[in-house]
Amino acid sequence: xxxxxxxxxxxxxxxxxxxxxxxxxxxxxxxxxxxxxxxxxxxxxxxxxxxxxxxxxxxxxxxxxxxxxxxxxxxxxxxxxxxxxxxxxxxxxxxxxxxxxxxxxxxxxxxxxxxxxxxxxxxxxxxxxxxxxxxxxxxxxxxxxxxxxxxxxxxxxxxxxxxxxxxxxxxxxxxxxxxxxxxxxxxxxxxxxxxxxxxxxxxxxxxxxxxxxxxxxxxxxxxxxxxxxxxxxxxxxxxxxxxxxxxxxxxxxxxxxxxxxxxxxxxxxxxxxxxxxxxxxxxxxxxxxxxxxxxxxxxxxxx
Amino acid sequence: xxxxxxxxxxxxxxxxxxxxxxxxxxxxxxxxxxxxxxxxxxxxxxxxxxxxxxxxxxxxxxxxxxxxxxxxxxxxxxxxxxxxxxxxxxxxxxxxxxxxxxxxxxxxxxxxxxxxxxxxxxxxxxxxxxxxxxxxxxxxxxxxxxxxxxxxxxxxxxxxxxxxxxxxxxxxxxxxxxxxxxxxxxxxxxxxxxxxxxxxxxxxxxxxxxxxxxxxxxxx
Numbered sequence: 018x019x020x021x022x023x024x025x026x027x028x029x030x031x032x033x034x035x036x037x038x039x040x041x042x043x044x045x046x047x048x049x050x051x052x053x054x055x056x057x058x059x060x061x062x063x064x065x066x067x068x069x070x071x072x073x074x075x076x077x078x079x080x081x082x083x084x085x086x087x088x089x090x091x092x093x094x095x096x097x098x099x100x101x102x103x104x105x106x107x108x109x110x111x112x113x114x115x116x117x118x119x120x121x122x123x124x125x126x127x128x129x130x131x132x133x134x135x136x137x138x139x140x141x142x143x144x145x146x147x148x149x150x151x152x153x154x155x156x157x158x159x160x161x162x163x164x165x166x167x168x169x170x171x172x173x174x175x176x177x178x179x180x181x182x183x184x185x186x187x188x189x190x191x192x193x194x195x196x197x198x199x200x201x202x203x204x205x206x207x208x209x210x211x212x213x214x215x216x217x218x219x220x221x222x223x224x225x226x227x228x229x230x231x232x233x234x235x236x237x238x239x240x241x242x243x244x245x246x247x248x249x250x251x252x253x254x255x256x257x258x259x260x261x262x263x264x265x266x267x268x269x270x271x272x273x274x275x276x277x278x279x280x281x282x283x284x285x286x287x288x289x290x291x292x293x294x295x296x297x298x299x300x301x302x303x304x305x306x307x308x309x310x311x312x313x314x315x316x317x318x319x320x
Numbered sequence: 321x322x323x324x325x326x327x328x329x330x331x332x333x334x335x336x337x338x339x340x341x342x343x344x345x346x347x348x349x350x351x352x353x354x355x356x357x358x359x360x361x362x363x364x365x366x367x368x369x370x371x372x373x374x375x376x377x378x379x380x381x382x383x384x385x386x387x388x389x390x391x392x393x394x395x396x397x398x399x400x401x402x403x404x405x406x407x408x409x410x411x412x413x414x415x416x417x418x419x420x421x422x423x424x425x426x427x428x429x430x431x432x433x434x435x436x437x438x439x440x441x442x443x444x445x446x447x448x449x450x451x452x453x454x455x456x457x458x459x460x461x462x463x464x465x466x467x468x469x470x471x472x473x474x475x476x477x478x479x480x481x482x483x484x485x486x487x488x489x490x491x492x493x494x495x496x497x498x499x500x501x502x503x504x505x506x507x508x509x510x511x512x513x514x515x516x517x518x519x520x521x522x523x524x525x526x527x528x529x530x531x532x533x534x535x536x537x538x539x540x
Contacts, residue, residue: 086494
């Protein structure tokens with residue numbers, strides 16, 4: 018008796034699995050008339066994905082699904098090369114993650130060109146020109162302090178740095194070509210003390226005076242929320258991370274009308290705008306969809 | 321809990337109950353499917369282990385090795401072969417559940433009193449009958465303990481599903497983490513914790529029932 022019940026239970030569970038796999042597995046978007054946009058975990062690519070969903074569904078017959086919270090950009094790229102995701106927002110600095118051989122440079126145009134050519138040749142992706150913002154590392158300080166001491170650029174920090182504490186994310190101190198050691202060599206000064214911490218906490222730490230300088234992510238709304246000033250990287254230390262829409266070329270061949278719609282946002286979102294949009298989601302707790310639609314309406318892309 | 325308090329959480333959960341329920345249901349489906357597969361594969365492997373000590377050492381070592389991999393790494397690795405979504409998560413949960421199922425089947429079968437097996441042989445049972453009528457039923461409480469352990473682990477690991485394109489309560493947790501919205505985090509994490517407790521209690525009862533039945537059978 019027991020054995021039969023057991024077998025029945027197991028087969029039931031296995032059938033559940035099989036059904037689930039058929040019913041719930043609908044991630045593959047190769048189907049006609051549909052594309053899937055994949056996003057990383059943070060708000061920025063989610064907002065942009067919602068913009069494209071609204072634009073594409075408004076102007077073409079293509080339906081758009083969004084898969085959010087993929088663990089990291091290499092996973093997004095992996096999913097794109099398996100054709101489970103056709104489109105994403107990626108950053109030119111992605112080329113430093115070892116997808117293919119690159120020539121080491123920090124020149125914005127050269128990094129973009131390498132991303133466009135490399136992903137075209139090795140992955141069959143079309144890497145569009147940037148939206149108009151980059152999300153990279155940048156030093157930031159309290160606005161009052163910047164005004165008081167007349168600090169505009171990273172070089173200006175030089176004469177105060179030996180008395181300053183800096184808050185950074187958990188990896189920067191150990192990073193290779195764009196980490197602290199390379200920074201010291203590049204700019205020729207170091208800080209009194211560096212505190213590695215969770216990135217979302219550094220902004221508040223700067224505002225409250227626990228640290229004097231933070232290494233921010235440039236489009237993070239924490240900069241605006243805590244009234245910080247971003248300093249210009251005058252000696253070009255950090256590699257560029259310009260954001261662009263990226264799509265599989267075969268999806269573009271199937272739906273050539275997408276090219277025009279995707280191009281609508283090219284050069285349309287500067288860093289300030291993107292930061293403001295992130296702010297709406299991260300600080301004001303609105304949904305990425307709401308924020309995306311509002312942006313499109315304000316800019317006249319949608320009725 | 322932050323300044324929003326429990327009241328705000330309840331309001332949020334009330335407003336989004338249909339969505340949260342669908343996430344919870346998806347979560348349960350992934351776990352059931354993963355454990356079902358683990359039972360279908362693990363029990364035969366456990367029985368196979370009984371055949372030879374050397375085979376047992378090999379199979380258990382293999383299952384142990386899987387267990388050692390960090391869960392996100394395992395899921396990311398599986399994603400390369402299986403792609404995004406439900407089936408990849410199920411495959412990951414299946415692999416994670418294998419060790420408790422195999423090991424507990426094996427240990428359960430092994431501890432059956434030799435005199436009972438002799439008695440079975442004495443009344444002319446075939447090896448198959450010995451397994452299905454004596455050995456396996458007597459090992460069930462151990463198997464139940466294995467399923468219990470596997471279920472609790474699987475419910476936890478399944479919260480990672482969104483990171484490889486799956487669904488489940490993890491979606492709410494990750495949305496909350498990234499939007500710095502603690503309500504969402506709690507709305508995902510508390511039901512997931514409750515699921516784990518519920519699974520533990522229910523399977524604990526099953527384990528108790530099978531134990532009592534086993535003791536009754538052993539006496540007769």
